[in-house]
Amino acid sequence: MASTVIGVGITIEGEITTEEDVVVHGTLRGKLETKEHVSVEQGAVVEADVTSNTLMLAGTLTGNVASGERVDLQSSAKLVGNVRTARITIADGAQFKGNVEMDV
Amino acid sequence: MADVSVIGSTSRVRGRITGPVDLEIQGFVEGEVAVDGDVVVEARALVAASIQARSIVVRGAIRGDLTVEEAVILEDGARVVGDVRAQRVVIAPGAFLRGHVQTAGVDTPRAVARGQTASRTARAPEALRPAMLPPRPAATPRPIERPAVVRAPVAQAPTRTLEETRPAMKTEVLRPSPVPKQAPPAPVVPALKKGTKGTFKKKM
Structure with missing residues (x-):
């Protein structure tokens, strides 16, 4: 399935709404909404509220996260913002500041 | 892989896309695109944005001005409403264009007489098939x-x-x-x- 890729070096300022996977290597400011998976790769900078089913974070994210299923923070991740999800994993070394709200 | 950015077919981007990279648009983009690379607007894409790029290949629909350093290629199925500025403009049979076109070699259309501008713009893509000429009248209302x-x-x-x-x-x-x-x-x-x-x- 084709997905949306924000490549290295690209900057999107605005809003992305989609129904497919989103891979961020570059910079995104604004809002990101998908029904599928979001991966924020190492080196990526996201300053946006992210809504997704699952989120894999290896880069930097500033903003609130709402993921239906799960959120995974890799060791290189840096997250400033509140997380609302069903399951969350935080790897050793990940930087995180914010509230976690796990839906029971 | 990471160098090519893709706006997927179900994606809607509203805002500004910038960067020194290539971009492929399959979905919906509204706002402004300014990249220093090659842009491909795929067949089902809808773009309501001005686009600045090194080159553009269009198979989908664009409403906005195209400002391109090298070449604009409107392929079969392309629908463009907006002004096109580029060194080279290629309009393939089956492409639709409404707007002003300016290629290299005609920097001051106002100073040049009517017939000359028409002949020069026609000469620019000389290597192309004559079938590409029909869309050109659609592009000339503004020169007129x-x-x-x-x-x-x-x-x-x-x-x-x-x-x-x-x-x-x-x-x-x-x-x-x-x-x-x-x-x-x-x-x-x-x-x-x-x-x-x-x-x-x-x-x-």
Whole structure:
């Protein structure tokens, strides 16, 4: 399935709404909404509220996260913002500041 | 892989996309695109944005101006409403374009006479098949408007000196309008001239 890729070096300022996977290597400011998976790769900078089913974070994210299923923070991740999800994993070394709200 | 950015087919981006990279648009983009790379607008893409890029290949729909360093290639199925500025502009058979086109070699269309601009823009993609010429008239309404501004004073100057020649001038003015098959621009030109002449008559 084709997905949306924000490549290295690209900057999107605005809003992305989609129904497919989103891979961020570059910079995104604004809002990101998908029904599928979001991966924020190492080196990526996201300053946006992210809504997704699952989120894999290896880069930097500033903003609130709402993921239906799960959120995974890799060791290189840096997250400033509140997380609302069903399951969350935080790897050793990940930087995180914010509230976690796990839906029971 | 990471170098190519893709806006997927179900994606909607509203805002600004910038960067020194290539971009492939399959979905919906609204706002502004300014990249220093190659942009491909795929068949089902809808773009309501001005695009600046090194080159653009269009198979989908764009509403906005294209400002490109190298080449704009409108392939079969492309629908573009907006001005196109590029070194080279390629319009393939089956592509649709409405807007002003400017290629390399015609930097000052106002200074150049009507016929010359038309021939030069036609010459630019000379290597291309003649089948590409039909879309070109659709792209020329604006070049026509510019010479029209030049024509107007020419028509007015003699009317001041020789009133008898007015009918002749009118017929001359009216002649070019039926010749090109572009209904919208043609009526506008005579309508303007009639109005301006009328005011001049009253003043004199």
